[in-house]
Amino acid sequence: MRKLIYLIWFLPCICLAQTKDDLFYLIDKFPLDKAGNVHWCITDSITNTNRESLHSRAIQAIDYFFKDSPAPYSGANDMITYRGRFGRYERAKKTFSTVFNEYIYRFTLNIEYKDNWYKIDIYDISESTGNITTDLSTMINKEYYNKTRLTAGALKSKYYSIYFVYNYLTSKIRSIDLFMKQTGQRIGK
Numbered sequence: 001m002r003k004l005i006y007l008i009w010f011l012p013c014i015c016l017a018q019t020k021d022d023l024f025y026l027i028d029k030f031p032l033d034k035a036g037n038v039h040w041c042i043t044d045s046i047t048n049t050n051r052e053s054l055h056s057r058a059i060q061a062i063d064y065f066f067k068d069s070p071a072p073y074s075g076a077n078d079m080i081t082y083r084g085r086f087g088r089y090e091r092a093k094k095t096f097s098t099v100f101n102e103y104i105y106r107f108t109l110n111i112e113y114k115d116n117w118y119k120i121d122i123y124d125i126s127e128s129t130g131n132i133t134t135d136l137s138t139m140i141n142k143e144y145y146n147k148t149r150l151t152a153g154a155l156k157s158k159y160y161s162i163y164f165v166y167n168y169l170t171s172k173i174r175s176i177d178l179f180m181k182q183t184g185q186r187i188g189k
Helices: 002-017 019-028 051-065 142-147 152-181
Strands: 040-045 073-075 079-093 098-114 117-129 132-135
Touching: 019 142, 019 152, 040 152, 051 079, 051 098, 051 152, 079 152, 098 152, 117 152
Parallel strands: none
Antiparallel strands: 040 117, 073 079, 079 098, 098 117, 117 132
């Protein structure tokens, strides 16, 4: 019985103590370019495919995979640029109330294509909370977490934000890549 009481007493400490290590493990999974900015990039070739079909596939992919955040995209000289956004809502319990936090994430998707070749880039990712906008590159800086003493709740909130961004953008870029490889199929209809 005494062991059960100790376990219940120290369980919150055990659960929250692993958050910083988990955060650093997640930060290491992000693809970084030479300047240290987060940059997803996939380049692939497809045989017997021309620019027009790759252009139409890129537009179909953007229209289908980003229905939840419609935004205009621009195309110029074998390249389509889409500036999108997505959101996450978090409920934080305080002592006598509940606070709802809204996080808006912005990113730039660039699809470049030529005959038998395409390149998908996702970069320029930022998080907005109220009036504060933070680059994802700043959020995944390990030195920041080593220098500052964040509470367990704040650290856990940062972990969930970074985890959400990683899963969302990884799934989107993989889905677009698979769709670009398909030959002449239209999805969703």
